[in-house]
Amino acid sequence: MKFYFSPGACSQSIHIALREAGIDFEGIxxxxxxxxxxxGEDYDAIWPRGYVPLVEFDDGSRHTEAASLLQYIGDLDPQRALIPPAGSAERLAVLEWLTLVSTELHKTFSPWLWQAQTAESTKVACRAKFATRFTELDRALAGREYLTS
Ligand SMILES: N[C@@H](CCC(=O)N[C@@H](CS)C(=O)NCC(=O)O)C(=O)O
Structure with missing residues (x-):
């Protein structure tokens, strides 16, 4: 398996999951x-979406989207209990947070929102969204280390 990543980017979550799951991979x-x-190879020629994480299985199939990859890796070895069983309320809670992070938080951080030419009104609206979302996260994490048990 090949794993395309960039240190410190959102691909870090997949990196951690692969290591926790004990999966061998070639990191690129x-x-x-x-x-x-x-x-020197052009990443956009390899993967036209141009973003990480990208996982390429030995059969050549390629997969992206951190939230989906995390679930997939978590399911590979149920003994390790990296993710709650499918159909459980605990699983729903994990999926809910993963989806919220990838849709409500991650993309509001996207670089295009913070370029010089981005309208100030857009930046103000994004900052307001952050404040609301992070207040919610703070509340959810009050007195605990993780969002789910
Ligand atoms: N929808 C993708 C988004 C991945 C993404 O935005 N990755 C960023 C790093 S955190 C990236 O590679 N950005 C470079 C680019 O889009 O050019 C996911 O949720 O995994």
Missing amino acids: NVNLQTHKLAN
């Missing part, structure tokens, strides 16, 4: 500034 570092690999 993508420079997100240049969209190049260490060997």
Whole structure:
């Protein structure tokens, strides 16, 4: 399995999950500034969406989307209990948070929102959304280390 990642980006979550699951992989570092690999290859030519994480299985199939990959990896070895069983209320809670992070939080951080030419009104609206979302997260994490048990 090949795993395209960039240190400190959202692909970090997949990196952690792969290691926790004990899965062997070939890690390929993508420079997100240049969209190049260490060997000079153009990442956009490999994966036209141009973002990480990207997982390529040995059969050549390619998969993205952190929330989906995390579920998939979590399910690979139920003994490790990395994710609650499908159909349980606990599983629903994990999926809910993963989806919220990828849709409500992650994309509000997207670089295009913070470029110089982005309208100030857009930035103000995004900051207000952050404040609401992070207040909710703070409340959910009050007195506990993790969002779900
Ligand atoms: N929908 C994707 C988004 C992944 C994403 O936005 N990755 C960022 C790093 S955190 C990236 O590679 N950005 C570079 C780019 O879009 O050019 C997911 O949820 O996994």
